[in-house]
Amino acid sequence: MMLKETMPSTDVKQFKPSKYQKAIFEAGARGDKNIVVNATAGSGKTRTIKEFILNHMPKNKTWIYLVFNKKNQVEAEEKLRLAKGGYASTFHSLGFRAVRRSIGNVQLENNKTNQMLRTKTDQNEKELWNVIARVVDIAKNTLTDVTSYDAMMTMCNRYSINLNGSAERIFELVKTIIAESMVNTYTIDYTDMIWLPIVLNLGMEKYDYVLVDEAQDLNAIQVEMVLRIRKKNGCTIVIGDRNQAIYGFRGAGIDAMDVLTEALDAISLPLSITYRNPKAIVEYVNKTFPEISHECAEGAPEGKIENIDIKEFREIVKPNDMILCRTNAPLVQPAFDLIRRGIKAVIVGKSIGEELENLINKMKKSLRNSESVEDLLDVLQEYRLKETERLMRKNKEASVLALEDKIETINVLAEDCSEISEVVDKIRTVFSDDVQGVVFSSTHRAKGLESKNVFILRYDLMPHPLALKSGNLWQLKEEENCKFVALTRTLNNLYFIEN
DSSP, X not given: OOOOOOSOOOOSXXXXXXXXXXXXXXXXXXXXXXXXXXXXXXXXXHHHHHHHHHHTSOTTOOEEEEESSHHHHHHHHHHTTTOOSEEEEXXXXXXXXXXXXXXXXXXXXXXXXXXXXXXTOOGGGGGGHHHHHHHHHHHHHXXXXXXXXXXXXXXXXXXXXXXXXXXXXXXXXXHHHHHHHHHOTTEEOTTHHHHHHHHTTOOOOOEEEEEESSGGGOOHHHHHHHHHSEEEEEEEEEEEOGXXXXXXXXXXXTTHHHHXXXXXXXXXXEEOEESSSOHHHHHHHHHHOTTSOOEEOTTOOOOEEEEEOHHHHHHHOOTTOEEEESSSHHHHHHHHHHHHTTOOEEEEOHHHHHHHHHHHHHHHTTTTTOOBHHHHHHXXXXXXXXHHHHHHHTTOHHHHHHHHHHHHHHHHHTTTXXXXXXXXXXXXXXXXXXXXXXXXXXXXXXXXXXXXXEEEEOGGGSSOHHHHHHOOHHHHHHHHHHHHHHHTOEEEEEEEEOO
């Protein structure tokens, strides 16, 4: 079948589709089969969807393009402003429209769970509120049966949720809150926007074409939304990279691509050419992951891979370079080394800093108003030993990994500090969502980012030893995916910083 343009492209630069993109466009234009595109890093997933909508989708068809955040939605709307019959939307916007249409005006309260807990718990249980809120959120996102103790325990183990020895009470409150959330629908939170349309079977608009980007990161609710909004004879096209599925700890399914392929009875098509990585990186990735189809683009630069020591790193690193590590703790010292030299540096993740502060505040309850860093570190060490032993008994290696990283990060931050307030100040100085200067990041936070020069610190932590010890197949796969993400962020040069 010949490709034909049905809408004018808005790009000044001529777009030349690869053989893989041509196959996707042709199959999508026919519209007789649902399509799951298995893409690789830097292969132009978003560009492929937008080009299909603009130039290859049949005329007079309704369509929706589902993206993950408002920024992507705004960018898509700008690019697709000439495309008629559809629009770009986040999953939450789609769900919220269904809620408003079926229920009417609703009040948004993102602290909804804690507000409900005020009348259901006493003062002694207030310390459980944050845990309960997380369990409620994950249970909604994964559509877990909250009436089943075993299902809830499996979910909490899967997502490394520390129940603080209060599983029965937490599950009781979670069950109550979720039941009430299905009845009192006039106050909703962010998760309710996508949860309520599914559990209450609210009516949602249907489209001739449903297009989904970053499909590897879909959770159970989002998968259900994708399945419910296609017209009877419509076509669903989802694009994702199963080798970049690293958000399992947030509720995303490590096997979302496979679930969609089966549920949609879809054909699978590849998108295997990377337009980001140079030849040296592609060759290294292929040797490291021979099972992944990761091909070099025509005219790609050579690039280079080098092993360097920390002294060489300090001499060559410059603003806009990216330093990656599996965990956060090893990033702290080199980041502050640069800051002390007057070079702007950030560790990506304001929420990480907030979690560290929360842990410090939790430990301060045992310090009897002491502001001593030495006292804080002593209490942290006691907590680490106690919690690690408890978690390992329950085979929660992922939870141990997260705890170890937080405590080790605080230990590094506490160097040269005498008072706890100084540690908190350092946390607020370095952890940020403002990605400027020299960018330090965990591999999880780096997905979607790229840089001309990428430095990998502590490559021996990919995969992490605790994940290897766990034996959990999903966790092992996610660790391999973390390594793949780290190796494929560079546009030119990749450096391994030797210990």
